Amino acid sequence: MSARKSERIMNLTICLLLARRFVEREQIRELVEGYHGLSDTAFERTFERDKEELRTLGVPVETGSNSVLFPDDVGYRIRRRDFELPEIDFAAAELAALGVASTVWDDARLQDEAVKALAKLRAAGLDPDGARVAGFAPSVAAREPGFEALWDATLSGRPVGFGYRGVDRVVEPWRLLSRHGAWYLIGYDRTRGAGRSFKVSRLEGPPRPAPGTVRQPASGEVERHLASLAARRDKVATLAVRDGAAHELVRFAEPAEAPAPAGFSAWRIRTSSDAGEIASHGSDVIVLDPPELIDAVRAHLEAVAAWA
Numbered sequence: 001m002s003a004r005k006s007e008r009i010m011n012l013t014i015c016l017l018l019a020r021r022f023v024e025r026e027q028i029r030e031l032v033e034g035y036h037g038l039s040d041t042a043f044e045r046t047f048e049r050d051k052e053e054l055r056t057l058g059v060p061v062e063t064g065s066n067s068v069l070f071p072d073d074v075g076y077r078i079r080r081r082d083f084e085l086p087e088i089d090f091a092a093a094e095l096a097a098l099g100v101a102s103t104v105w106d107d108a109r110l111q112d113e114a115v116k117a118l119a120k121l122r123a124a125g126l127d128p129d130g131a132r133v134a135g136f137a138p139s140v141a142a143r144e145p146g147f148e149a150l151w152d153a154t155l156s157g158r159p160v161g162f163g164y165r166g167v168d169r170v171v172e173p174w175r176l177l178s179r180h181g182a183w184y185l186i187g188y189d190r191t192r193g194a195g196r197s198f199k200v201s202r203l204e205g206p207p208r209p210a211p212g213t214v215r216q217p218a219s220g221e222v223e224r225h226l227a228s229l230a231a232r233r234d235k236v237a238t239l240a241v242r243d244g245a246a247h248e249l250v251r252f253a254e255p256a257e258a259p260a261p262a263g264f265s266a267w268r269i270r271t272s273s274d275a276g277e278i279a280s281h282g283s284d285v286i287v288l289d290p291p292e293l294i295d296a297v298r299a300h301l302e303a304v305a306a307w308a
Contacts, residue, residue: 008034009050013059013078021066022075051076144200144280150176150185157214159190163204167191167201171198172214175222177229182277186225188215197225201277201300237278238289240264245284258288275300 011032018021028047029035035043054061064072143163146162153160154173161170173187174195189196195217240260241250253267260266266288275296278285287294 004034005050008046009053010033010049013054016076016078019077019113022062022064024073024075027077034089040253077143126290144183144203146207147183147200150200152184153207153209159210159212159214160207161210162198162207164198164202166204170196171196172212174198174214174217175225179227184229186222188217193248195221197229199277200282201275236268236270237287237293239267239278240268240286240288241267242284246281249278249281249285256288261286 001125007285011034012028015028015031024032025047029038029043035046038046047144062077063074064077066075067073075253150160150173152158154176155174159170159172161168163169168191171185171187171191172190173185175186177184177186182201185198185200187196187198187207188194238256238258239249239253240258241253242264249269250267253269256266258266258270275293277295278293279300287297
C-alpha cells in the first residue's frame with residue numbers, strides 16, 4: 001500500500017470512528033484529506049476501494065441513515081465497540097516492539113491529521129466524541145510499581161525474586177502479558193518447583209534480581225497458563241469511573257444504576273480485577289460495591305504509600 005493511500009485510509013478511519021452519527025458521502029468527500037480535487041467518478045471509485053480495504057482489514061464500516069424520514073440518505077460510521085481489538089498477549093520481544101510502534105500516534109504528521117479531522121468534524125456539526133480518540137490511539141498501559149523490573153527481567157532472561165501471598169518467590173520469567181486490563185507474569189517458580197502465573201499488582205515489595213538462568217518451559221505449558229487466565233472473570237463490582245478515564249476497565253463493563261459523584265459514571269464490571277488493579281487508577285476509580293473490595297483497595301493504597 002502506498003504512503004498516500006495509507007494516509008487517506010487513516011484519515012477515513014479517523015473520520016468514521018470519531019463521528020457520533022452516520023457521515024454521508026459528500027461530507028466524507030469534504031472532510032477527508034485525500035479525496036479533495038477528485039472528480040465525481042474518481043471519488044466514487046476511490047471511496048469504494050478504500051471502504052472495501054477497511055473491511056478486508058477487519059474494520060467494520062457500518063452503513064445506515066440518520067433520518068427515519070429519508071432512509072435513502074445513506075451514511076457511514078465505525079462503532080467503537082466493534083473497532084476495538086480483543087484481548088491480545090505478546091511475547092517479551094513483541095511487547096518491546098509494540099512499545100516503540102505505539103509512539104506512531106505522537107508522530108507530528110499523523111497527530112496533525114488527527115487534529116484537522118477533529119476540527120472538520122466539529123465544523124460539519126458531526127459532534128466528535130473525544131473519548132473515541134483515546135480508543136483509537138494505541139497504548140500499552142502499566143501502572144503497577146513492579147512492572148518495569150519484571151519487564152527488564154523478562155526481556156533479558158534473568159530470574160527475579162519478589163514476595164507473593166506471603167511467600168518469598170524466585171521466578172524464572174517466561175511471559176509478561178496483559179489480561180482483562182491487568183498484567184501477569186508467567187514463569188517457573190523455583191520456590192514451588194512448578195510453573196505459575198503471578199498478578200503483578202499483587203507483588204509484595206519491589207522485585208529484585210536473582211542468580212541463575214531461565215529454563216525453557218515444556219511444550220504447551222505457557223498455553224495452559226494462558227487458558228487459565230482467560231477463564232478468570234468471576235468477580236463482580238460496581239465502580240464509579242471518572243468520565244473519559246480507565247478505558248481498559250470500562251470496555252468490559254455495563255452501565256449500573258448507582259449514585260456516582262459529579263463527573264463520574266457508575267459501571268458494573270465482571271472481571272478478574274482485584275484491589276491492586278483498581279487502585280492503580282488512583283482517584284479516577286471509586287469502588288461502590290462490594291464492601292470487602294472497598295476495604296481491600298484502601299489497604300492496597302496504604303501499602304503502596306508505605307512502600308514508596
